[in-house]
Amino acid sequence: MTDTSTTLDYSKTLYLPQTDFPMRAGLPAKEPEFVARWQEMNLYKKLREDARERPLYVLHDGPPYANGNIHIGHALNKILKDVITRSFQMRGYNSNYVPGWDCHGLPIEWKIEEQYRAKGKDKDDVPINEFRKECREFATNWIKIQSGEFKRLGIEGDFENPYTTMAFHAESRIAGELLKFAMSGQLYRGSKPVMWSVVERTALAEAEVEYQDVESDTIWVKFPVVKGPSDLSSAQVVIWTTTPWTIPGNRAVSYSPRVAYGLYEVESVENDFGPRPGEKLIFADALAEESAIKAKLTFKRIRTVSADELAAIALAHPFEGFGGGYEFVVPMLDGDHVTDDAGTGFVHTAPGHGREDFEAWMNAARDLEARGISPAIPFAVDDAGYYTKDAPGFGPDREGGAARVIDDNGKKGDANKAVIDELIARNALFARGRLKHSYPHSWRSKKPVIFRNTPQWFVYMDKDLGDQTTLRSRALAAIDETRFVPAGGQNRLRAMIEDRPDWVLSRQRAWGVPICVFADENGNILKDDAVNGRILEAFEREGADAWFAEGARERFLGEKANEPWTQVRDILDVWFDSGSTHVFTLEDRPDLKWPADVYLEGSDQHRGWFHSSLLESCGTRGRAPYNTLVTHGFTMDEEGRKMSKSLGNTVTPQDVIKDSGADILRLWVMTTDYWEDQRLGKNIIQTNIDAYRKLRNTIRWMLGTLAHDEGDEIAYADMPELEKLMLHRLAELDELVRSGYDTFEFKRITRALIDFMNVELSAFYFDIRKDALYCDAPSSIKRKAALQVVRHLFDRIVTWLAPMLPFTTEEAWLDLHKSAVSVHLEQFRDTPKEWKNDELAAKWRKVRDVRRVVTGALELERAKKTIGSSLEAAPVVFITDPELLGAVKDLDMAEICITSAITIKGEAAPAEAFVADDVKGVAILSERASGTKCARSWRYTHDVGLDSVYPDVSARDAAALHELAKLGKLAV
Incomplete structure (x- = not known):
């Protein structure tokens, strides 16, 4: 041959x-080609057809807001959802993903108002349905943009048929859910202090509020005792507050039987204003000395003041005789919220300006009436932040006009100064100061809110629903039945439900689903199935704009139009909208199911979408609309700081995709501890x-x-x-x-x-x-x-x-x-x-231990340039561990260690042999391979040259070459 x-x-x-x-992925250029391919082939439809007979697995999409380009939080959220739906789809389920959008509410309304202002146009001059039409068009445009951005992330879903809260069917169903609450007696009109945004002119729910550190005026105020034991009749109870502007709304002072109180007499003072020597003051003992330091005075303790004595005394308002409206008794109330942790141990109670104040006042209302004290709550501040006539001397009757708590830009008004100046003038101020503390702000305008008493529409949390349950008890029971990932979310949501007040549903805006009920002057709701049917039918055909159309009242009331029913004009809280998405998606779409297998959102949604969905569903269906809640954290910069434009540390998904590709962004999401902030x-x-x-x-x-x-x-x-x-x-x-x-x-x-x-x-x-x-x-x-x-x-x-x-x-x-x-x-x-x-596997763990020692020895030889390739080596392996020796006995360890030859010896190694600290009983003597290097495989063997046709290769390689030649696969 x-x-x-x-x-x-x-x-x-x-x-x-x-x-x-x-090797080079070129993802930024390649990925859009796949997006186009999937769209052209209608991959979503093929997925549905392929999985038609499989059981449904449904992740219900929490709707993002349709008002801007997506940010990194959107990307994190959507990628996680996409991975879940795809993974279940590829494991025997029909895992259908229907994206959705939240379309109503203040942010969009603001954008349209900004456009009006830029054109010199007044919103009040525009017919409401024309304004709503512009809001709808604005949201529609951003849904289109965000859809494209989500698809570019590789998100697969029914983007041709998403759900939106502004779709006519959705608005009809949202209205229908509201009417269920109304017909079951869960909806009521009440007057309570709610968080109010002066800037936005609307009530806010807890979910629409974030907390920021601010520096506030703090004051200690004296309330004279006008009824009580003789030695207390000339004393004064001192309160402390961080909201001086609420003093005109004061109607009581709260104390606690668990706190020790004492009567103190002023001995010396340094200030030109405030208490004078001889004045008698009542404080919590634990806070008396601290309060004295604040006022720059000294005093002595005279005696203990018991809780019974405090309950028996009555106070005068510090503004008695001012403005002609403070001549009423200020009672002392036993309050569970009172502590001696800060202040004076007494809590100034303005029921129109705080939840705990309101509850303490209402709990005592029956007793107050029996004592001849009116339980009426003043409306001391209007929607623009000005004092009203219910704050005499500071409202419209004030020289120069009403004082203002907060202005249209969210800045502090002159109310605090006006109140403090008057307290000083009346010798009612004990001390003043400044305090840095956490204060609620609107998460949209980022401006501070106030608590103010306003008529609003609420859903009861604790009313018996006819089956010995309440909305609160149903929600708590549903939480126990829900799987939480991570598990800590359960306690978080439970705590929020346990402590939350009644659900305030009304907003004083224009863009959204209306609270489509009729009520009399006392707030009683018209419960008429025929009226409700006409409303829902109109909403289904025309959308919620039908409520604001000319002649709507007569159209819906029909034969009842001559009765004294008032058409409510408030808008539903957008959290009620999104909390109802399970109705018009999970229930109404044949490609979905109710309840959902999983909801996934950021951890802030324990107070947002998870929360409102839970309450809405428990109020109308008795259980949660989900079986599992998964939460993710928020994305920080590399130093762990919150991303912000001012810091210049934002990372946008668009930039990452442009530079590196969506799969890189997705890989980042997959390698993070997404349950925490990342x-x-x-x-x-x-x-x-x-x-x-x-x-x-x-x-x-x-x-x-x-x-x-x-x-x-x-x-x-x-x-x-x-x-x-x-x-x-x-x-x-x-x-x-x-x-x-x-x-x-x-x-x-x-x-x-x-x-x-x-x-x-x-x-x-x-x-x-x-x-x-x-x-x-x-x-x-x-x-x-x-x-x-x-x-x-x-x-x-x-x-x-x-x-x-x-x-x-x-x-x-x-x-x-x-x-x-x-x-x-x-x-x-x-x-x-x-x-x-x-x-x-157990055997090969031992084999790999031996291999690791061999490769360690070869690395040293390479470093010394004794060998280049491991195929130049023929190490001798000494193994004294019987288990390791048994594991490698029948194996070709030269092949496994990628050497040309290897010798295994079950004996002790010479002293110069290489050993590894982490594998006992194995040692290596490095030897060079003998024989001739095969020109084809580069192994050193002793059979190179045995084949006359291929004399420069090993016998194994020569046999392979002959076989290739026989098959015609060898070109000579």
């Missing part, structure tokens, strides 16, 4: 990886780019290797142990991946898969098997088994990653499976039971 070794390029005889799958910045993005590059290159190598796969199937029993080990690891990972998706622990999955691909595949299995895969003959069982395992690895890893990295996995899947439609139409592969082999 002819010697062909001199004419043959051996590199062309190897099964080297071949793939068009690029961080994002350039360095963190780069870390994810590096991790992605390694992951992609592993997939690329598998694709290149599988280019030579002819689909041969080797029976499990005939596979080498190394292949069985990899299948065992796939079985373990299958359990971990499925469990991780079930428990929403995405970081656990990504960490496991990335580590597996980097450590167990690239640095171990692939490294070992490259020789057999590249060099073995076509008929080699080892090579065929390895190809089969790589096929299993690819199919499983790519489908496991598909929910997380939809673009990359689609590209890889279509590269290998040319006739496939999409990886997203695939299911996670089933795992044969025989793959799970714990005994084999």
Whole structure:
């Protein structure tokens, strides 16, 4: 035979990886092509058709607000939702995702008003339905923009048929839910202090408020005793408050029987105003000295004042005789909210300006009436923050006009100064100061709010609903039945429900679903099914604009139009809108189901959407509209600071996508502890780019290797142990991946898969098997088994990653499976039971321990330049541990350690042998390989030259070449 070794390029005889799958991803350019492809092929429809017979799994989308480009919080939220729906879709469910939008409310209304102001236009001159039409158009435009941005993130959902709270059907259903509360007696008109935004001219719910640190005026005020024991008749009770402007609304002073009080007499003073020597004052003993220091005086304690004595005394208002409206008795009330932690141990009680004040006053109302004290609550401040006639001397009768608490820009008005000046003038001020504390602000305008007594529409929290339950008890019971991820969310939501006041539903705005009821002058609601039917039918056809159309009252009331019913013009709290989304999506759409399997939102939604959905559903259906609540934290910058434009530390999803691609952003989400606040910045993005590059290159190598796969199937029993080990690891990972998706622990999955691909595949299995895969003959069982395992690895890893990295996995899947439609139409592969082999895995942990010592010794030899490649080595391995020796006994350790030869000895090593601290009983003597280097595989063997046709290769490689030649696959 002819010697062909001199004419043959051996590199062309190897099964080297071949793939068009690029090493450089080019995601910013490539991803939009897949978005267009999925849209053109209508992937969403194909997913639904493919899963038609499967059980539904429904994640109900909490609606973002339609008023601007998406930010990083939106991206985090939508990516998490997309991963959940995709992962269940690929595990035997019909996991339908319907995106939604919150469209009503103040932010949009403000935007339109801003446009009006820019044009010199007055909102009050515009017909309300014309204004509402502009609000609707504004929201529609932003829904279109946000839809495109969400799809660019790789979000798959029914974007052609989303839900919106402003759709006519949605408005009709929201109104219908309100009418259920009205007809069941849960809705009522009441006068209570609510958080009020002067800037926005509307009531706010707790969910619409955030707290910021502010510095406020603080005052200590003296209330003269006008009735009580003789030695107290000339005394004064001292209160402390951080809201001086509420003093005109004072109607009582609260104390606590749990606090020790004393009568004190002033001895000396330093101030020109305030208490004088000889004055007698009552304080909580624990706070007396601190209060004296504030007032720059000294006093002595005269005696204890008991709770019974406090209950018996009556006070005069400090403004008695001023303005002609404060000549009433100020009673002392036993208040559960009173402590001696701060202030004076007495709480100034203005029932029109605080929840606890209101409750203390109302709890005492019956007793007050019996004592001849009117329980009426003043309306001391109007919607613009000005004092009214119920604050004599400070309201419209004041010289120069009414004082103001807060102005239109959210700045402090002159009310505090006016009150403090008058207290000084009347010798009613004990002391004054400044205090930095947390104060409620509107989360939209970022301006401070006030508590003011206004007529509003409420839903009872504690009214018996006819079955010995209340809305509160139903909600608490539902919380117990709900799964929380993380578990701490349960306590958070429970605490909010336990402590919340009645639900205030009314807003004094124009854009939203109206509180579509008719009421008499006393607040009694018309309960008429025919009227309600006409309202809901009109809303279904025309939207809620029908309520504001000309002639609406007569149209809806019909024959009752001549009766004295007033059409309520307030708008529903937008949280009621979003809290009702389960009705017109989960219940009304045939492709969804009620209740939802899961709601997922930021942790702030315990007081927002989770909260309102819970109350709405419990009030009308008796249970929560969800089975599981998942919460995520918020994204900070790399230093853990809140992102803000002023700091210049914001990271936008649009910028990340433009520079790196959506899959990089998605990988960041998947590798974060998203349950907590997470961080994002350039360095963190780069870390994810590096991790992605390694992951992609592993997939690329598998694709290149599988280019030579002819689909041969080797029976499990005939596979080498190394292949069985990899299948065992796939079985373990299958359990971990499925469990991780079930428990929403995405970081656990990504960490496991990335580590597996980097450590167990690239640095171990692939490294070992490259020789057999590249060099073995076509008929080699080892090579065929390895190809089969790589096929299993690819199919499983790519489908496991598909929910997380939809673009990359689609590209890889279509590269290998040319006739496939999409990886997203695939299911996670089933795992044969025989793959799970714990005994084999235990053995190979020992094998890998030995291998680690060998590779450690080879690294030293490389560092000393004794060898270049590990194939130049033929180490001697001394093993004295019987278990380790038994594990490697029947294995080709030269192949496993990627050396040309290896000698295993079950005896003690010489002193100069290499040892590793973490593996006992193994030592290595490094020896160079003997023999001749094979020109094809580069191994050193003693059989090079035995074949006359291929004299410069080993016998194994010569046999492979002969087989390739016989098959016509060898070009000479």
